[in-house]
Amino acid sequence: MKNSNSQKIRVRFAPSPTGFMHLGGLRTALYNYLFARQNKGVFVLRIEDTDRSRLVKGATKQIIQTMHWAGIDYDEGPEKDGNFGPYVQSERLDVYKKYAEELVERGKAYYCFCDPVRLKTVKEAQIAAGKPSKYDRHCRDLKWEEVVEKLKKKPHVVRLKVPDHRLIKFKDIVRGKVAVNSDDLDDQILLKSDGYPTYHLANVVDDYLMKITHVIRGEEWLPSTPKHVLLYEAFGWKLPEFAHLPLLLNHDKSKLSKRDCCVAVEDYIKQGYLPEAMINFIALLGWNPGGENEIFSLDELIKKFDLTKVNKAGAVFDLEKLNWINGKYIREMKLEDLAHECKPYLESYLKKIESEIDKSLVNDQYSKAVVKLLQERLNKISDVTKGIDYFFLKELNYNPKLLVFKRSDQEKTLLGLQKSLEVLEKLFDEQWNQEALNDILRKVCEVNGLKPGDVFWPIRVALSGAEASPSPAELLEVFGKERSLARIKKAIEKLK
Numbered sequence: 001m002k003n004s005n006s007q008k009i010r011v012r013f014a015p016s017p018t019g020f021m022h023l024g025g026l027r028t029a030l031y032n033y034l035f036a037r038q039n040k041g042v043f044v045l046r047i048e049d050t051d052r053s054r055l056v057k058g059a060t061k062q063i064i065q066t067m068h069w070a071g072i073d074y075d076e077g078p079e080k081d082g083n084f085g086p087y088v089q090s091e092r093l094d095v096y097k098k099y100a101e102e103l104v105e106r107g108k109a110y111y112c113f114c115d116p117v118r119l120k121t122v123k124e125a126q127i128a129a130g131k132p133s134k135y136d137r138h139c140r141d142l143k144w145e146e147v148v149e150k151l152k153k154k155p156h157v158v159r160l161k162v163p164d165h166r167l168i169k170f171k172d173i174v175r176g177k178v179a180v181n182s183d184d185l186d187d188q189i190l191l192k193s194d195g196y197p198t199y200h201l202a203n204v205v206d207d208y209l210m211k212i213t214h215v216i217r218g219e220e221w222l223p224s225t226p227k228h229v230l231l232y233e234a235f236g237w238k239l240p241e242f243a244h245l246p247l248l249l250n251h252d253k254s255k256l257s258k259r260d261c262c263v264a265v266e267d268y269i270k271q272g273y274l275p276e277a278m279i280n281f282i283a284l285l286g287w288n289p290g291g292e293n294e295i296f297s298l299d300e301l302i303k304k305f306d307l308t309k310v311n312k313a314g315a316v317f318d319l320e321k322l323n324w325i326n327g328k329y330i331r332e333m334k335l336e337d338l339a340h341e342c343k344p345y346l347e348s349y350l351k352k353i354e355s356e357i358d359k360s361l362v363n364d365q366y367s368k369a370v371v372k373l374l375q376e377r378l379n380k381i382s383d384v385t386k387g388i389d390y391f392f393l394k395e396l397n398y399n400p401k402l403l404v405f406k407r408s409d410q411e412k413t414l415l416g417l418q419k420s421l422e423v424l425e426k427l428f429d430e431q432w433n434q435e436a437l438n439d440i441l442r443k444v445c446e447v448n449g450l451k452p453g454d455v456f457w458p459i460r461v462a463l464s465g466a467e468a469s470p471s472p473a474e475l476l477e478v479f480g481k482e483r484s485l486a487r488i489k490k491a492i493e494k495l496k
């Protein structure tokens, strides 16, 4: 996509450091990034921290870390200077002040001296009369001399002089033509009494000064855009292109909000979702490239992403799909890497059950063998600790009834276990591998006229004590001869 006058494409992600990074924020960052990369443009990170009451310490750092984790690198921003900095709004206060004053001089904005008490009274009266609550423009037409006098003594804000009865129109790449009547807009505060700009002023001034060509952001900012359009007009600046990305929804189509579980990207990181999978999943929230394939690398996304094809309708957040995608990426990992990712989760889990485990099994080699068995089954890295205690416990504690498969009985099960034990005892260590072990169990069935349920099932339960686990041959191999035989003997005792 070319910008109308072939300017270099510059986009920005402009989060407010108010806490964790929302999934929607990550999607906004990603779409900006993809758009910048595919157009050989520039991706700016700008920190919008002018609402001092909502600031959360450490949030900016967290945003930067999360973007880095996701592989969404920005070209200009905090810690990465370009020619348009500073990129943190609280470091640009003089800029906003200058532009606010310029608007006042041009008659496009005005000083307002109304105190909170008066504003509250006006608002209450409006509500009581069933009218929309808007500033009543009390200070809009003060005489200049009066303004000068008051400026010396009274706290003040600067408000935008919203014109009456105007249809404000703009085009949005996602939503098409948008039109809003100016009568529905308030005389927006641009500069607050503490000298900080509001979001609207700072956002527009910075997008202009930072030469932003495309404003790509969440739909929740669509209602602010007409105010921004008025500001661009008031300054006499050309509008950037706008693209408002669809809301993220729960399955019941309600908006995915902070109150819902798991909207913080950091929570997914903690649970061991992989950045590649997360990016892949997030990219498909509101856009899809068509076709059957749903697995895309970041490079493929850069090639395929199409801002003009982003959906208007809200995107339903489907955790099952994320798990499926993440699982796919886990299956593709090198065992070495997967074991490395699993290590901290396993370590903290084993610490919790420290007193019950066989300490000789706490080593990287054994953990790697366990992880290898689980690779096919994991949806996220933290799953590696689910139902796996039998790999490490000194003693298994399970109900002997579990040893008997539902289509078998006590007698056949006992026979299955004893016959298997006899053969396994004779097996040399060098032969102790999955394939050979599988053959042996199959032969035990054949020779003794038993069914798999009489042999494979009880051996598996003898080793795991669990209703579901990897296959008996897989467990036998990982456990090794000595530990396997000991568990099978225990199971025989339990059954007798």
Ligand code: GLU
Binding pocket: 013, 014, 015, 016, 048, 199, 203, 216, 217, 218, 221
């Ligand atoms: N600071 C706003 C936010 O926190 C940015 C909105 C915009 O991109 O214009 O999302």
